[in-house]
Amino acid sequence: MGKSAGTVRFAVVGDIHVHKESGGTLRAFFGAASEAADALLLCGDLTDYGTAEEAQVLVDELSAVSVPIVAVLGNHDFESGTPEVVVDALARAGVRVLDGEAVEIEGVGIAGVKGFAGGFGRGSLGAWGEPAIKLFVQECLNEAMKLESALAKLRTPRRICMLHYSPIVGTVQGEPVEIFPFLGSSRLEEPLLRYPVDAIFHGHAHRGTLEGKTIGGVPVYNVAKPLLTRSWPERPPFRLFELPRD
Numbered sequence: 001m002g003k004s005a006g007t008v009r010f011a012v013v014g015d016i017h018v019h020k021e022s023g024g025t026l027r028a029f030f031g032a033a034s035e036a037a038d039a040l041l042l043c044g045d046l047t048d049y050g051t052a053e054e055a056q057v058l059v060d061e062l063s064a065v066s067v068p069i070v071a072v073l074g075n076h077d078f079e080s081g082t083p084e085v086v087v088d089a090l091a092r093a094g095v096r097v098l099d100g101e102a103v104e105i106e107g108v109g110i111a112g113v114k115g116f117a118g119g120f121g122r123g124s125l126g127a128w129g130e131p132a133i134k135l136f137v138q139e140c141l142n143e144a145m146k147l148e149s150a151l152a153k154l155r156t157p158r159r160i161c162m163l164h165y166s167p168i169v170g171t172v173q174g175e176p177v178e179i180f181p182f183l184g185s186s187r188l189e190e191p192l193l194r195y196p197v198d199a200i201f202h203g204h205a206h207r208g209t210l211e212g213k214t215i216g217g218v219p220v221y222n223v224a225k226p227l228l229t230r231s232w233p234e235r236p237p238f239r240l241f242e243l244p245r246d
Contacts, residue, residue, distance in 0.1 A: 008106040008245055011036055013238040014043030014164065014203025015224040017076060018058040020051075031064035032236045039067050039105045043203040043223050044074025044114060044164025046090075051080050055089035062093060068105050069095040072112040074164040074204060098162065100146030102153040107246055108160060111150035115165030115202070116140040118185035125181060144187045151195035158243045159197040164204050167192060170212025171222040172205040189214055198243055 011033035016026070033040050047054035062069060069090075077086045087097045096103050098112030118125050118140040127137035143165075151161070166172050166184030175183060183205045192200060193216050200214070203224040210231055212220045221239055228237035 004242070006245060007242040008039075008108050008158070009037040009240060009242045010039050010041050010108075010160070011238045011240055012041040012043065012201045012221070012223045013225050013228065014074065014201070015045040015206060015226060016042065016058070017045055017048045017225075018054050018061065019048040020053050020057060022054075023057050023060060026061040027064040029236055029238075030062055033238045034065040034067050036240055037067060040065055040069045041110070041160075041162055041201060042069065042071035042095075043162055043201050044072050045076040045203060046071060046074065047077050047086055049079045050077040050083055050086055052082075052085045052089065055086045058086075059089050059093040062095065070103055070105065070110055070112065070162065071095055071097050072099070072162050072164055073097065073114050075114075098150065100150050102150045104156055107156060108158045108243055109154035109156035110160045110162060111147065111154055111197070112162035113143055113147045113150060115147070115163040115167070115188050116143045116185060117165060117182045118187060119181035120169035120184065120186045123181060124186055140185045140187050144185075144191055147188060148191035148195065151191055151197070154195070157246045159195075160243075161192060161197045161200045163188060163200065163202040166202045166205060166208070166220070166222065167200060168212050168214055168220050170209060171202065171220050172208045173212075174207045174209050175205050183208070192216070192218065199241060201239070201241075
């Protein structure tokens with residue numbers, strides 16, 4: 001499906017997990033996404049260990065893309081303790097990495113943040129007891145506040161939210177129930193109820209479910225590349241999402 005004058009199209013994918021041997025393996029994939037869409041959105045876990053070498057491989061592979069690229073980081077991008085090297089490499093290549101910020105592309109506002117874990121609904125971890133537990137919960141609250149700040153900056157009629165961790169339990173269904181608390185948090189859903197968007201995208205849950213909805217009925221899409229690859233073996237593993245041009 002080619003580009004349209006009446007719609008804005010986004011190719012969305014997460015969990016690419018680029019490693020040092022990935023050179024030359026993703027350019028065709030990224031090229032196909034670029035040809036199909038007006039922008040490419042990357043929902044975290046862009047690298048496997050968050051190293052400078054992996055970040056450079058990723059940048060080289062993204063050279064096939066001729067449309068704007070917007071990204072958020074994932075937990076794998078923090079593994080080496082230097083997520084800034086991934087951000088810097090991407091920024092030098094013209095990729096906008098969001099961490100509580102907002103950007104506008106083709107009249108569509110995009111808010112993005114990594115998010116964090118903590119569980120869903122009545123299973124959410126509470127900030128009670130040991131200091132380590134309180135710090136864990138505070139990290140998720142901080143990410144939710146960054147997301148709210150980004151959403152509050154949006155002034156466009158059409159809006160999209162990008163995350164790595166899921167804001168709802170629906171799109172992590174299919175993963176072992178024991179690890180649900182590590183795949184996202186309902187606290188990330190709360191600002192999305194106050195600042196509605198047209199669609200929410202996340203990754204992280206490789207064995208999750210493709211689609212779900214917030215309490216407010218906003219569609220949530222799990223775009224983890226391993227999940228898309230298994231679900232759509234006959235097509236390139238990115239989700240193509242479109243909105244009408246206002």
